[in-house]
Amino acid sequence: MKLYFDYGLPFAKLELINGDKKIKLSKVLIDTGSATTIISTETAIGIGLGPQPNDELSLVRGVGGVESVFEKHVEKIVLDTATLNNFTIDVGAMDYGFEIDAIVGMDILEQAKALINFYEMTLTPMI
Numbered sequence: 001m002k003l004y005f006d007y008g009l010p011f012a013k014l015e016l017i018n019g020d021k022k023i024k025l026s027k028v029l030i031d032t033g034s035a036t037t038i039i040s041t042e043t044a045i046g047i048g049l050g051p052q053p054n055d056e057l058s059l060v061r062g063v064g065g066v067e068s069v070f071e072k073h074v075e076k077i078v079l080d081t082a083t084l085n086n087f088t089i090d091v092g093a094m095d096y097g098f099e100i101d102a103i104v105g106m107d108i109l110e111q112a113k114a115l116i117n118f119y120e121m122t123l124t125p126m127i
Contacts, residue, residue, distance in 0.1 A: 001080035003030065003121045007098050010116075012123055014102060015078035021047040025101035030116065030123060034105035036060065037077075038090040043101060044072060049091065060090060067092045079104070082112040082125030 003010045006027070014028045016039070023046055025039075038060070044050055055070040069092035077084040087108070094100060108114075113126035 001123050003116070003118075003123055010118070012079075012104070014104065015076075016043070016047055016074050017076035017078065018047040018049060018074050023047050027099055027101040029100055029103045030109070031103050031105055032109065032116075034103050035107065036090050037087075037103060037105045037108050038069060038092055038094065039102040040094040040100075041091055044091040047074070049074065051091070060092070067094075077108065079108060079112050079114070080123065080125050082127050084108060084111055087111075 001012055003012050005011070010030045012028050012030055014025045016023050016025065023043060025043065041051070049072040051070060057068050057070055059066050060069050069090040071088055072091050074087055074089055075085070077087050094103075109116075111127075115124045115126055117124070
């Protein structure tokens, strides 16, 4: 899959499938410095993964500060030719000061055995 730079950062596309709901995200930050993958609350609601009273909140820390998130299990994540099933993702506000749909962290990159090539601007899952 092709990568592109925006805001000086690498972005790609991703598809989330949960039951009969499917969403394609086009502003997905590829972040090797993030341990987990996160999607916005609005995106989560759109595919039936909105907050529930029994969801536990946790804090994630990064260079940008601290954010409250809750975990959800998404049925499928499609990253180019790889499909990851029953994957746990974080859901949060994602108010970072620029437009972004999701962050793909090391959890997905490692499971997909992703090869990132900045010379050719590609991300290739090796599974």
